Amino acid sequence: MASTYQPGISACPACDAAPMAEALAENGSAGAAGRLMLAVPGAHCGACISTIERTLEATPGVRSARVNLTLRRVTVDAAPSVTAESLIPVLAAAGYEAQELDATMLRPTETDRRSRELLMRLGVAGFAMMNVMLLSVAVWSGASDATRDMFHWISAAIALPVVAYAGQPFFVSAWTALKVRRLNMDVPISLAILLASGMSLAETMQGGEQAYFDAALSLTFFLLAGRWLDHRTRAAARSAAETLAALDVQRVTMADGRVVPQAELRPGDLVRVMPGARMPVDGIITEGASELDRSALTGESLPVGVEEGARVTAGETNLTGALTVRVTAAGKDSTLHRMADLVALAETARNRYTSLADRAARIYAPAVHLLAAAAFVFWFLSSGDARLALNIAVAVLIITCPCALGLAVPAVVTAASGRLYRHGLLIKNATALERLAEVDHVVFDKTGTLTLGRPVPDPLPDDPEALSVALALAEGSAHPLAQALAEAAQAAGVQAAALSDRVEVPGHGVQALWQGQEVRLGRAEWTGGDAARDGAGVQTTATWLQLPGRRLAFTFTDRLRPGAAEMVAELQARGLTVELLSGDSAGAVAAVAEQLGITDWQAGLLPEAKAARLAQLADEGRRVLMVGDGLNDTLALASAHASISPATALEAARVVSDVVLLGQSLAPIPDALRTARSATRRIVENFGLAATYNMIAVPLALAGLATPLAAALAMSSSSIMVSLNALRLR
């Protein structure tokens, strides 16, 4: 998923170069034949593992199934006759929603491979560190002459190949940075590791007393640990985000009945879109009539009627009738993707955000190199001994090496992401926590974000006759309004009237014969009304019932998401300003704003207007958090200081968001802000700890008093302190 790769850093800006290059090298190789992969987002406990595995293994043709709870997926080894699609209903029957992960989704195995590679380097470095430390302890406790030299030689034999192997991630990233004439955290790291090894080797050859092999190795080990933590946090977020992407349309039914992957569609193809499906492409309707839900694209909560010749856009949901659509643009050319490109532009602005780690590295790297150079010059001039001067300069580099700095950020981010993940929040971007912590203004979208995007009828009129006819008609339609009406009427104990010749007229409504006379349920103009007049009178979503001689409107409102009111109240109580920007009509927006106690709202906004409002807020110096779900929000999401989208959002919106909300409830949002603040505080504390330790150690090193033992002690203790501090996160 190269396009969704979020450049982000903890301790090193250029570590990103490696995975990026890797993403380019990936070619989406599919798994071995007969191996299927399914995402099971609902799996969360030990019992889930047994249930899923047992259910799958009881299915004919399945040889074995194995759940990976960390990634929430299951790998199935099955006979070629078994397809992933046939397993989805099996899992659904067991109570687990599942999605097929296609070839492109299998790419995370590449991420796994990288994670394994890091773990391997970490293990090798750890092994070598312990062995060399063992020998070093002997040297520190008084081994001398031939024994000491032998120990040094054995240490060298272990340390040099291990440093060459385990240190590669740092060397590669430092080299990439240097090639473009930049300094990153990995430059001083690589320099310290290489110089420590080289100087120790030279000392060993000359029978010298001090060798820093253990320091070179423990440096590698601790820094690799930080890097591995960092990688794991991001890999988990990435794989979950990719799982969400699997929700989007992947297979498309052609007009002749063939089912093809979406990627194979070409302009001119005829595609069939059934009611309830999301439009996979941009196109023109060649056959059929229906109503489209455009809320994801425009924020309008009212469905729009369409018929032959009308233009449709990818991302709209088809509501009532089956449509045949001639493709005008598919895949990368569709509006959905062009919008995504626009968004990418806005996003680069946000990627220019410099993280705390970056800012620290920017001060740190030059300072360390200057110090070491100054130490060398001073000691060379004052003693005239180049070897002594070099030893002291290297000791300065080793002792200041950002062991604690390398762990300061990843340790905290890992702790915070894990905590938020358990609360149903997925942190996608490495700097998201820091940006969330700075937020002082929150902007919400309405449809699908504050509301569920699902209509619920207002209290039903007290008219048993009309209700029973309406129920009977509504039962004949898959339209969301009709279904919601039928549900509400059934709940109220209404008995359906006896109808005959019930037919659904796609794009208009349902009609039938009741006591020999025609009755209709559907759009205003189709039920004998006048669109202009009715539209003016009724601001909200409505469906009309036409009975012999009279008409009746059922109005609907969108229900608020659970936790929405509490969340807004909590945000306001904490002094954040809350604003509502929607593309929907003023009446609907005002109602929601009033319910939630939001005084600041604007309705009928185009995507550009939303982004413009955010730019205006940014100019006023506000740090804005944007929460939205639709395509019309993507531009705003990308240009906001930080952004959150619900899991039900369109892929384009999720991709640009820093945080994805996995559950239905909005309640975790204030929690996320709180955790982000305390995480940032911990990161700053960690930098403080690392700085304190340097303030003690650097003068010692400059004075030529640093020994390998002091370096080893300082390095381990500061790393452990920083990790423990990260665990204090609440």
Place this chain on the structure above:
Amino acid sequence: MQVLAWLIPVSLLLGGLGLAAFIWALRRGQFDDPEGDAQRFLTDDWDDHPRP
């Protein structure tokens, strides 16, 4: 000091065994699903006999 001639190879060998075990475990994918492994040992499945 003669004992060193024995002890050093022995310590390296033992460390090497540990490393080999780690590499084996890593290759077999034992670190791929830490969360699942933490849950798996609590279940009763395959308690009587190993998974075929």
